[in-house]
Amino acid sequence: MADAVASDLRVAAVGRRGNARSILRRKSTVAFLMALPLIAIILCLVVYPAFYAIHLATLNKSMTKFVGFGNFLFLFKRSTFWMVVEQSVLFAVTAVIFKAVIGFIVAHFVHNIPLKGQRKWRGMLLIPWVIPPAMSTLAWLWLFDPSYSAFNWIFAHLGLPSIPWLGNPYWARFGVILVNVWVGSPFFMIMYLAALKSVPDQLHEAAAIDGANWLQKIWYVNLPMMRNIIQITGLFSLIVTFANFDIVKILTNGGPVDQTHVFATWAFTLGIWGNDLPLGASVSLFMFPILGTAAIFILRNVRKRGNEA
Amino acid sequence: MSTATAVATGGAPGGAPGAVRYGSISRERKRALYWSYFFLSLFVVFFLMPPIYMLITSLKSSAEIGAVTNPWWVYHPTLENYVNLLSSKSFLTFFKNSAVVSVLVVSLSIIVSILAAFSLARMKFWGSATLATGVFLTYLIPDTLLFIPLFKIFAWIHDKTGIELINHWWVLIFLYPTLTVPFCTWIMIGYFSSIPKELDEAALIDGASYFQILTRVFIPVALPGIIAATIFAFTVSWANFLYPLAFTTSEDQLVLPVGIVTTLIKGDVYNWGQIMTGALLGAAPPLIIYAFLMDYYIAGLTAGATKG
Numbered sequence: 119m120a121d122a123v124a125s126d127l128r129v130a131a132v133g134r135r136g137n138a139r140s141i142l143r144r145k146s147t148v149a150f151l152m153a154l155p156l157i158a159i160i161l162c163l164v165v166y167p168a169f170y171a172i173h174l175a176t177l178n179k180s181m182t183k184f185v186g187f188g189n190f191l192f193l194f195k196r197s198t199f200w201m202v203v204e205q206s207v208l209f210a211v212t213a214v215i216f217k218a219v220i221g222f223i224v225a226h227f228v229h230n231i232p233l234k235g236q237r238k239w240r241g242m243l244l245i246p247w248v249i250p251p252a253m254s255t256l257a258w259l260w261l262f263d264p265s266y267s268a269f270n271w272i273f274a275h276l277g278l279p280s281i282p283w284l285g286n287p288y289w290a291r292f293g294v295i296l297v298n299v300w301v302g303s304p305f306f307m308i309m310y311l312a313a314l315k316s317v318p319d320q321l322h323e324a325a326a327i328d329g330a331n332w333l334q335k336i337w338y339v340n341l342p343m344m345r346n347i348i349q350i351t352g353l354f355s356l357i358v359t360f361a362n363f364d365i366v367k368i369l370t371n372g373g374p375v376d377q378t379h380v381f382a383t384w385a386f387t388l389g390i391w392g393n394d395l396p397l398g399a400s401v402s403l404f405m406f407p408i409l410g411t412a413a414i415f416i417l418r419n420v421r422k423r424g425n426e427a
Numbered sequence: 428m429s430t431a432t433a434v435a436t437g438g439a440p441g442g443a444p445g446a447v448r449y450g451s452i453s454r455e456r457k458r459a460l461y462w463s464y465f466f467l468s469l470f471v472v473f474f475l476m477p478p479i480y481m482l483i484t485s486l487k488s489s490a491e492i493g494a495v496t497n498p499w500w501v502y503h504p505t506l507e508n509y510v511n512l513l514s515s516k517s518f519l520t521f522f523k524n525s526a527v528v529s530v531l532v533v534s535l536s537i538i539v540s541i542l543a544a545f546s547l548a549r550m551k552f553w554g555s556a557t558l559a560t561g562v563f564l565t566y567l568i569p570d571t572l573l574f575i576p577l578f579k580i581f582a583w584i585h586d587k588t589g590i591e592l593i594n595h596w597w598v599l600i601f602l603y604p605t606l607t608v609p610f611c612t613w614i615m616i617g618y619f620s621s622i623p624k625e626l627d628e629a630a631l632i633d634g635a636s637y638f639q640i641l642t643r644v645f646i647p648v649a650l651p652g653i654i655a656a657t658i659f660a661f662t663v664s665w666a667n668f669l670y671p672l673a674f675t676t677s678e679d680q681l682v683l684p685v686g687i688v689t690t691l692i693k694g695d696v697y698n699w700g701q702i703m704t705g706a707l708l709g710a711a712p713p714l715i716i717y718a719f720l721m722d723y724y725i726a727g728l729t730a731g732a733t734k735g
Contacts, residue, residue: 148637149550153558156543156612163605164565167576174576181579224470230463239467241721246474248717248724250666252684253706257477260484260699268480268498304474305728312729332459361569364668368688382571382669389575390673399575406572413567417560 175400179393189400198376198384203404205291206380210360210408213298217359218352220299221306226336228307229314240311247304255368258297259284262369287377290370294378297365302358306351313347314340350419353412360408381405478710485509485704492699508704518705520679521686524596525665525709528682531600532664533657536607540656543608544615545641549627559616566609573605574673581674596680602670607660614659614727618652619645655727658720662713683709 178185193199228239246254261268262283270280284290321339330338341348363382366372372379372387379387381404389398484492486504496502512518546552547559581592592598622645630640646653671685678690687705691698717724 145550145637146552149546149552149555152542152546152550153552153555155539156562156608157558159539159604159608160561160565163577163601164568164573164609167573167580168568170580171572171576174579220470224467227463227467227470231460231467237721239471240725242471243467243474244717244721244725245478245714248662248713249478249710250662250668250684250713252666252668252688253710254477256688256702256706257481260697260703261477261480263697263699266492266498266699271498300474300477308725308728357567357569361571363571367668367672382569385571385575386669386673390578395575395579399579402572402575405569409567409569409572413564416567417563420563 171399171403174396175403177396179396181396185396189397192397193400198379199401201376202379202381202384202401205378206360206405208291209295209298209362209366209378209380210356213295213302213359214352214355216295216299217302217306217355218348220303221310221351222348224303224307225310225314226340228311240308243307244304246301247308251301251364252368254301255297255365258293258300259369262293284370285374287374290374290378294366294369297369298359298362301365302355306355309347309351310344313344317343346419350416353416353419357409357412361405478707481703481707481710484699485707487700489698489700508700509708512701512704512708517678517686517690521681521683522708524681524686525683528596528599528603529661529664532603532607533660535600536604536611536660537653537657539604539608540611540615541641541646541653543612544619545645547612548616548619549645550637562609562612562616565605566613570606570667570669574669577602578673593674594676594680596671596675596682598674599664599667599670599682602674603664603667606663606667611656611660614652614656615649618649622648651723651726654720654723658716658724659727661716665713 174181175189176184176186178188224243228236228243231239260266264282264285267280267283269283273280282289283293317340321343322335325335325339360380361382362380363386366378366380366383367386370378372383376384381401385398385402387398388401389395392398480499483499483501485508486501486506488503488505488507491501491503543562547555547562578593581598585591585593626644626648627640630644635643666684668684668688671682672689675681675685678686681689683705687702687709691702691705
């Protein structure tokens with residue numbers, strides 16, 4: 119292939135002098151033209167808006183005056199902002215940990231049963247991931263309904279007290295995390311299952327001969343072998359969970375008293391509903407440090423994985 | 428595996444006491460299997476409860492939902508919610524908007540990403556390696572970071588050119604590719620790079636042009652990847668909630684998820700029967716595709732790395 123490139127360049131070099139047609143025929147030009155729609159989409163609709171957000175965050179509410187860090191300073195003084203920071207971190211970290219643990223456990227159970235039945239179980243377990251989150255969150259909203267909660271009906275029959283699912287700040291926080299875990303753990307399960315399948319059987323046999331029990335096999339064989347996937351999946355999920363919008367928006371809309379707002383929903387409330395786009399942009403920009411850090415680690419892992427392959 | 432374990436324990440020199448205490452290997456394995464099934468069933472109950480509850484509620488009349496009966500059982504099943512929704516003009520509009528947007532976004536994403544992936548994976552040009560990494564990074568930028576600047580940019584375009592972009596369903600056709608194209612390209616680069624070079628070199632020797640190599644060799648060989656990318660793009664554009672919520676408001680411009688959430692919930696009055704029916708119908712297209720193409724779906728999920 120490299121030879122082909124070289125010869126192409128030579129051919130192009132020969133006919134370069136002022137001949138537009140030969141430039142067009144050059145392979146790298148064709149390649150660039152083929153990638154052009156992608157470049158255009160990325161530049162116009164992702165890169166430019168992302169930088170524009172930074173500019174927007176330095177303007178005043180009517181977007182007529184430059185206020186520098188004014189919006190950020192204003193945010194730092196508001197207690198709601200710190201509550202949102204706390205809740206976003208709590209929400210993302212807790213949800214990712216639970217998704218990872220549940221995904222890990224379920225993947226092992228699926229891996230444990232005969233191959234023939236795995237497809238069926240996997241198929242059922244992935245359904246929460248397939249349903250659009252906005253739609254399944256509606257079902258949870260109904261399950262958490264203050265007067266007709268189907269959970270509370272079960273609790274009442276078991277003699278347990280009923281729970282104010284979305285009315286109480288702590289239960290509401292629990293609720294949004296629960297729904298997020300419900301939506302996301304099938305994804306972890308699928309990724310970990312794929313990783314488990316790539317662990318060679320010989321390693322388990324060797325461990326068994328050495329007298330390892332099932333816990334030791336998981337801890338000393340599976341976990342190290344799956345480490346890369348576990349890291350990448352976790353980091354990806356951290357980004358997405360941190361930037362989550364649908365679930366919080368529909369389930370609690372940030373309530374009760376802003377206790378469950380995360381960056382995305384609060385930015386929406388301030389920016390679109392409150393009509394203060396610069397302030398909303400400033401809030402959403404606070405997602406950037408976490409996203410950037412996670413992205414760097416993912417990139418490193420993906421590269422490493424590419425080199426191993 | 429099982430034989431190895433059997434040899435490992437059973438082969439212990441006449442150590443009968445040990446063997447007796449632990450029970451036979453096959454019985455132990457069987458017990459582990461039963462526990463696996465038991466816990467898997469518990470997880471399936473947890474994972475399937477909300478969709479099943481959707482179905483249960485969608486089959487009830489409002490009177491039955493309001494009555495103090497077992498919420499987990501349908502005493503008088505009725506299809507009136509389905510009939511009402513499917514004959515409501517606004518619901519059909521949401522469905523149509525969603526379908527048109529999704530189909531167009533999927534076609535656009537697939538064309539753009541196949542061309543780009545072919546050029547990035549095989550043809551190379553100055554900066555193509557950086558661009559491949561850049562594609563991956565853009566995929567990590569969430570819509571929640573972009574919707575506010577985009578909103579302002581659209582307003583600016585309106586001021587300058589008079590083209591109104593906000594509150595038109597078709598604007599989503601330009602917005603959704605930001606979510607679908609980077610990942611589709613990323614999947615396709617992976618699939619295209621795995622095609623042996625001998626294949627396209629043979630085609631080159633036979634006198635094929637690059638376009639012919641793409642259409643005659645790469646697309647057929649990487650078809651599973653293309654299907655996986657198509658499913659991904661469809662799922663994303665069908666399910667997105669933030670962009671339509673931020674950019675469309677009139678009832679005839681809404682897509683399905685936003686339409687159900689904003690029009691069926693009126694103030695504090697929840698018509699749960701209809702909401703659940705709408706949610707179920709909104710979830711149906713991805714579920715149907717998933718039911719038939721589960722393997723491609725999973726291939727797309729596990730190809731490289733995905734969001735979750």
